[in-house]
Amino acid sequence: MTAMSTGDTGPTLADRILGGWLGRIAGNMLGKPVEQGEVWTRERIDGYLRGADALPLTDYLPAPPTGRDGRDLRPEWRDCVRGRVHGSCRDDDVDYAILGLDLLETHGFAFTTEQVGDLWLLRLPYLQTFTAERAAYRNLANGLRPPLTATYDNPYQEWIGALIRADVHGWTSPGAPHRAASLARRDAVLSHTGNGVYGAMWAAALISAAFTAPTVRQAVDEALTVIPAGCRLARTVRRVASLHEAGLPWEDTLGTLARETAGLGWIHTVPNAAVLTAGLLYGDGDFTTTIALTVRGGLDTDSNGATAGSVAGVHCGAPAIPGQWKDPLQDTVRSAVFGFDGARIGDLAKRTLRLARTGT
Known part of the structure; x- marks a missing residue:
């Protein structure tokens, strides 16, 4: 099924899928304490890090250096800062990856949008859903x-929720971005429209392309082929790529995109895709630099970090x-998805690998 090259001398398929799971959980944990874009701006996040002598950022966020910062952090910060991570925190950014795995194991790759909804009702507590998913x-x-279900009384149709549900479709379609995007679209239309759906398709394709693309830039370019070239999401991603290619510093690129996407809100898909794309391109394949820049970029920090x-x-x-990211996770994930709390990350990766290998 997959387009993975049999002559690949890089990481194995199993290593890459486990890397995806570990990376998603670690990136989510890194961004979780400052997940409130109107409070934790890019400037304030860097000010917090400077105050804790934590720039460059090479580990989980430090504990708050002042009482005020502690009050403004997400309440889960005590389990997400360096030295206090013992397994993952529960978060919807990880719950949906788990739910997507359960969907494919239960219904296969021919699943319907209605079956996605049925599984939500069966496995996911209502109060652990937010914005478009709750609607x-x-x-x-x-x-x-x-x-x-996506259009009635739902003002969040283009927000980031569908994008954060897309990973499993990329992990199980390695090197096949169009297939990954098709699966992600079928999932996304339960709750989203327009750029909200395109965000899920783009993210799934991006993850799929990362299995085989020689560089992250090539994965970004390949992912753009699955969404309409004229949509705002595609135009924004291309704008980030052009500024990066022109040699603009990371801070200036994000400043430019913040002005150009002003008014969309900190949970909208488009400005978050700009922050994510900048983190990936300026990170240039280095894991630590990539997630650090992405979280420092602000907005929906835990979703983008994931x-x-x-x-x-x-x-x-x-x-x-690097070990500072994966070792504290202790191969354990907390989840609100019924039947999965306390699951082993390695086991989730093995189950994902089986799906990727069968492709049916």
């Missing part, structure tokens, strides 16, 4: 069916992820 969940419970970590982890493979 879609409510609509499902009230008897609506897709695509009405996706950046997934891409970088797939690209470099689990053995190349």
